[in-house]
Amino acid sequence: MIDCKHVWDRISEFLDDTLSREARDLVQRHLEHCEICSAILDSTRNIIILTADARVFELPMGYGERLHARLEEEISILRREPR
Amino acid sequence: MPAKKSAENPRLAPSAVFALPMREPPDRSAEAQVIAAIIAGDTHLFHDLIRPYEHTIFSMAMALLRNPQEAEDVAQETFLKALRNLHAFRAEARFSTWLASIALNEARHHLRRDRAFESLDNTSDETDRIAPELLRDWREVPSEVLERLELRKMLQEAVTELPVIYREVFLLRDVEELSISESAESLGISAASVKVRLHRARIMLQMRLAPQLRRLAPKGRRFPW
Numbered sequence: 477m478i479d480c481k482h483v484w485d486r487i488s489e490f491l492d493d494t495l496s497r498e499a500r501d502l503v504q505r506h507l508e509h510c511e512i513c514s515a516i517l518d519s520t521r522n523i524i525i526l527t528a529d530a531r532v533f534e535l536p537m538g539y540g541e542r543l544h545a546r547l548e549e550e551i552s553i554l555r556r557e558p559r
Numbered sequence: 560m561p562a563k564k565s566a567e568n569p570r571l572a573p574s575a576v577f578a579l580p581m582r583e584p585p586d587r588s589a590e591a592q593v594i595a596a597i598i599a600g601d602t603h604l605f606h607d608l609i610r611p612y613e614h615t616i617f618s619m620a621m622a623l624l625r626n627p628q629e630a631e632d633v634a635q636e637t638f639l640k641a642l643r644n645l646h647a648f649r650a651e652a653r654f655s656t657w658l659a660s661i662a663l664n665e666a667r668h669h670l671r672r673d674r675a676f677e678s679l680d681n682t683s684d685e686t687d688r689i690a691p692e693l694l695r696d697w698r699e700v701p702s703e704v705l706e707r708l709e710l711r712k713m714l715q716e717a718v719t720e721l722p723v724i725y726r727e728v729f730l731l732r733d734v735e736e737l738s739i740s741e742s743a744e745s746l747g748i749s750a751a752s753v754k755v756r757l758h759r760a761r762i763m764l765q766m767r768l769a770p771q772l773r774r775l776a777p778k779g780r781r782f783p784w
Contacts, residue, residue, distance in 0.1 A: 488758035
C-alpha cells in the first residue's frame with residue numbers, strides 16, 4: 477500500500493494515463509480507500525479543465541476581422557509572387 | 560461522503576474514467592486535403608484552415624505575454640508564418656502541433672525582445688516537493704462558470720503567474736493538447752522533464768485555485784472544488 481504523498485506525486489501522470497500498469501494499480505487501490513486523495517484527484521482534474529479552456533482569455537474586439545484582413549493581404553502578395 | 564468501493568462509486572472506476580477529455584479535433588485527413596489544396600494554389604482556403612485555432616493560439620500567446628496587444632501581434636505573426644511556410648509542414652505532424660510550436664517561438668521571441676526574460680535558471684525542476692490542497696468536496700465542472708468575470712480573472716491570474724517554464728509546458732500540453740513527446744520536441748527538453756514540469760504546473764494551479772474557488776462558491780451551497 478502506498479501513502480498519500482506517493483499518490484500526490486503521481487496525480488499528473490495518473491490523469492494522463494502515462495503511469496506503468498503497476499504504478500497505476502497502486503494508485504487506483506489507494507484511491508479506492510482514500511477519500512481525500514480521490515477528492516484531490518477530482519479537484520485537480522477539474523481545475524485543469526477550467527484553466528486549459530481557451531475561453532479563459534477572451535478575444536479582443538475585432539481580433540478575427542483584423543487577423544483575416546492581414547492574412548488576405550499576405551495571400552494577395554503570395555499570389556503575385558508565386559514561389 | 561465516505562469512500563466507497565469502485566463498484567459503487569463511478570468516480571473510482573478504472574482510470575480511463577479519469578482521463579482528461581479531449582476537445583473534438585478537426586478531421587486530420589480533411590485538414591491534410593485543405594493544406595494540399597492551399598499549397599497547390601487555392602490560397603484562400605487558409606482562412607478556413609486556421610479558424611479552429613484562432614482562439615487557442617491567442618490564449619497561449621496571452622498566457623505567455625500577459626498583454627492583449629502583444630498577444631494579438633504574436634497570434635497574427637504565427638498564422639502569417641504558417642501561411643508562408645505551409646509548404647514546409649510535414650504531414651506526419653499535426654497541424655495544431657505545428658502552429659503551437661510556431662506560436663511558442665514567436666512568444667518567446669517577444670518576451671526576450673521586450674523585457675527581461677524570466678531566467679530559466681531561476682526556476683529549477685528540483686524544488687521542494689509540493690502537495691496539493693486538501694479538498695473534500697467536488698462536483699462536475701459547470702461550463703457556464705467561465706461566464707463569471709470574477710472566476711475568469713482568477714483563472715487568468717493563476718495561469719499567467721505560473722513560472723514561465725511551467726506555464727509553457729501547461730500551455731502546450733493542456734491548452735494546445737500536444738502529446739508529451741510533441742511538447743518535449745517543441746520546448747527542446749526531455750519527455751521526463753515535460754512530465755515533471757507538467758506535474759508541478761498542474762499542482763501549483765490546484766493549490767492556488769482550489770481555496771479560491773471554494774471561497775467563490777455561494778454560501779449554503781456545496782463548493783465544487
